[in-house]
Amino acid sequence: MALASIRLRSSSRAGKGKWIFAALVALALAAYLVVGELWESAPGSDLSLTFGWAAAAVLVAVAALSARKRTMKLASRLGLGRSQAWLSVHIYGGGLFVVLVLLHSDFGLPDGWVTGWLLGLSLWTVAGGFLGRMLQRWIPRLMTSGLATEVIYERIPELVEEVRSRAATVAGSGSVEIQDFYARSMAKDIEAPRRRWIFFFDITGGVRERLRAVRYLRGKLSETEAGKLDELESLYRTKFEIDAHYTLQQTLRGWLWLHVPTSILLLVFLGLHLWGVLRY
Amino acid sequence: MASKDKWTGQKGSFGDVELPVARSYPARAARNKMLLAGAALVAFALGAVVFDELVGRGALASNGPLSSDHAAFEGDCANCHDPELREASDERCSVCHEKFGDELGVYNFAAHYIYRSDDFRRLVPDEHEVACFTCHLEHEGRDAPITRVDDVRCDSCHFGSFRDEHPEFDFVAERIPDSDAVGFAHIHHVREVMKRQALEDVEKSCLYCHNAQPDGKSFEPIAFDRHCDSCHLTATISTPGLPIQTDGAEPGVLTLEQITAARGPGARWAYFTDPNEYRRRGSLLVKGPVHHRDPWVLENLRRLRGLLHPDAGLADLLRTSADAQPHQVRALYSEAIATLEDQALGLRGRPEREIQAELGAIDALLERLKKEIEKPFASLDEAAFLLALGSRDASLSAEQAAAIEALVSELTTPCRQCHRVEQATIVRVETDQRTLRRAEFDHRAHILQARCLDCHSRIPILEGLGSEDKPAAQVDNASIQNLPAIATCRQCHTPKLASDRCVTCHLFHPNKSRRSELLLYLDEAP
Structure with missing residues (x-):
């Protein structure tokens, strides 16, 4: 009230x-x-x-x-x-x-x-x-429309490093297929905060499309390995949400340089x- | 949220992958970088300005390019600004323009009082003096017209807007009549001109007499020889029979022989006139034809005026009366000097030693007088020409005076067809047709938008053309100012049509042609 x-x-x-x-x-x-x-x-x-x-x-x-x-x-x-x-x-x-x-x-x-x-x-x-x-x-509405995670801009490098480290650990403990898949399809996207213009148009950053290979790979893995792959998928999704915050919050602050x-x-x-x- | 022990040292976790919550709120990145960037921009801009001031031409500090007239001086601010780079100084303007603050005050604030009146007695120092740049704004770009002064400069002393507050013209508001020294009816003359010149367009008949000056702004003075001669004072015009002056008490005119024999001053014309124009009829003399400014008529008129007003003084040196507008006083003196020069010339043929001795002194005096009256500050007073005519010869009886006046009337019969005669003098005709002495009016600029009679409609010329009847004197006479009221100007001069700014019609500084002339006298001004 x-x-x-x-x-x-x-x-x-x-x-x-x-x-x-x-x-x-x-x-x-x-x-x-x-x-x-x-x-x-x-x-x-x-x-x-x-x-x-x-x-x-x-x-x-x-x-x-x-x-x-x-x-x-x-x-x-x-x-x-x-x-x-x-x-x-x-x-x-x-x-x-x-x-x-x-x-x-x-x-x-x-x-x-x-x-x-x-x-x-x-x-x-x-x-x-x-x-x-x-x-x-516009941007706050955009962020609340599709992001599950809220992060403070100043913590983004630290959180990305946390995600990267945990993803590397999970991938390292997995099978060769998982290690190979991580190195080929995930490591580059996870290693550092990254600006993506796509977040202004699609707040998910097209992550669903990017993870289509995960679904294919899961069918070929044992249950234990599939669990590790799911964990990698969650970390990958989180990293994309952090990237969305990184891109949008940077824009929210960056315009001040024009002003x-x-x-x-x-x-x-x-x-x-x-x-x-x-x-x- | 995960338990605290899972993330040692952390307050907990968040999100699907249980990311660690920060132990303390992270300090927000300082915005000092932005301020530093701003400071860098400022430093760069100020550096550019300072560099330009020290090494360059100071163009960056300039508020804009100078007008085209002054563009050549743009390279050095000190051409107009003083060394401390404060406002432009009047002294620097006067390096090229006439001396500001000179005694003639060409550019002084007070100078705008005199306008085109040429009455320099009105030129007095004024406490409202303002600097040149107050009105003439510079740094407004190459194409900026710096003589286009904002009305607000005038409004501080004068009325507000032209549309609502400009006073009515004097001749309308105060019903000031035009000079009627010449009896003239427009309608009759327009009819005659159209008939004789076979004109269809009534306005071409206007231009038959009102001849435009080369610049088209105004008109040349009406001249008898050009405009009146073909109809007036033709060869058949003679004086009536006039009594010849004898030794008796009765007034009469002098014959050509008498004038020649007297060898008086200013009578040289008598040697060059046609004696056949003077015909005796018993005791009477007939002069015919009579010419414009006929010297015989004027000589006899001057002599008769001398009988009525023996102390006419300077007025006796004028061909016509001394009724002059303030701006024409100089012309009275010039006319008097011309008469004296003519009289001196007449004396050159006289063999007497004493006369020849005096001529040198007279010439020197005339030369000095001519220079004196050319000075704008010369103290010229028309009263000097008028005073003596105010009193009559007290020794004349009423009958004698009446007889002289009757003879004056007879003598000037041909003249009085047009002219007025008062105090045995032909009243001065104001040939300058310009009525607006405090404003500019450009006929050429208006003739395409309006015909002559659209504005000059006080005398009903168009209506008068429809009949042969003589119009009533009150609707068509010389005293009618055939000029429009200010409402006519306001039909076009509005904020959205033709300019209604003060400087459209009014000049703040005196006439430019006069300005150049004044330079000649700067060193001799008192």
Whole structure:
């Protein structure tokens, strides 16, 4: 009951953020269209500068999420709001930022080196952020849809080594057929964590198809040897699940490489731009 | 979950193959690498900027390419920016452009008050002075028109939008009439021109008199010789019989012989005129034909004016009255100097020593005067021409004055067909047809979108063509400003159609042609 109420409250906050975002975007677009209709909104005009300053302020607010994450205890002590609220500001603020940047540049390409990079980085960083947001919504669902095992990303090398070691032991204690089959069909797949694109489309990684030979081999083995082969099959399936985690969790973390370094550069370019504007 | 003893040292197992549970929660890989990558990008970008500043041309710090006009200076920021690389300085603009802050203030904020009025007395220092770059934004790309100044620069002092707040033109709002120094009815003249030139298109008859200047923006001044001569003051036009001046008290005109014999100043024309144009009829003299600016008429008019206003002073040096617009005051002085030069020329044939001795001094004085009035700051006051005509000769009786005025009226009978005569002077005609002195209007730019009479419709010319009746004077006379109200401009000049920006019609800096001329006087300006 308590969990349900937390979920409801959380979704209600997210909904509110969506509406605030929509209202602010609509306000900015209306100002752009109305002023453009009545006067002008070319780069350099008062309205354009207002959009520019608003975009700068929004970017600073959006970037504050990073600082919030690094000072969780302090933020909690100071009552700076829930992480969910900060994340909403980060996501919707990012969207608002790019809208304001486009209005600021009057949907044109800047002429300067700094301003050109500023626009490019803005679009890149925000696009990267939205890609990450999509991945964060999609990949967890994908993982829960077909994986029986849950593993922590940092433990994957250790667990793979565990699987490999146990598989090698089992295969070593088996018959020649099992040893030969393991060496030929399983050892290479088991030896190290491996990324496979197929997990984005088939969460099992096509393991059933790969194990068709196991079924054929089992019919030719004694009961004792068949038991060892079953154990190898289980280890092989587990390794594929770990590989699925490896691939998907790496993607979940990897998109940040598209987002974080460029966002740092974006902040620096914003500083250069503001310095240029205020100084000259 | 497997028992704890199976995995010694582990907390348990999970999954189908009973993988070991971690003894402690694994530390998440630090994100410092991402921050380091960001820092590396920043270092690379800043390094590029610094390298470009120190070794390159500083192009990376530039906010964009310079406009085409200034592209040649892009290689060195210091061409426009001061050594500390702060904003572009006005002094550096003036290396190529006229001196900013010079006394003439060609580019001063205050200069835009004078506009095209040429009234440099309005050129006063202003506390609202702004730097060149305030309006002329650079680094907006090669094709950026830096003279296209944003309206917001004007709005801070003036009204907001053209569509809603631009004031009505003065001549409409204040019902300022046009000059009626010449009695002129458009409809009658359009009818005559169309008939004589066999024109079908009424607007071609407009252009018969309103001849476009080479740039097509405005029109040449109306000239009698070109536009009126074929119908007016033809060979058959004569003065009425005018009494000849005798020694008696009655006023009269001087004959050609009397003028020649007097050898007065400014009478050289008398030696070159046709004596057959002067016919005696008893005690009366008839002059015919009468020419435009007929020197005999003007000489007698000047003499009669001298009887009424003996202290006319400078006004006596003008061919017509001193009623001039502020921007024409210079023309009054030029006309007076021309008269003096003509009079001096007439004295050159005189053998008297004292006259010849004086001529040198007069020439020097005229030369100095001519230079003085060319200076934009010359203190020119039309009142100097007007004051003396305000008072009459007190020794004249009312009857004597009336007799002189009657003779003036008789003498100027042919002139008064078109001109007004006041105080024994032909009222000055304003030949410049430009009414908008604070704005630009380009006729050529408009003629394809609208015909002449679409805008100039206050005088009902089209309606008047339908009949031979003489239109009522109140609907067709010279004082009617045949110009549209601002609502006509607003039909096309809107944000979505033709430009409605301030700089479309208004120049902030004075007329460019004038600007070049001013350079000649920079060193001599007081």
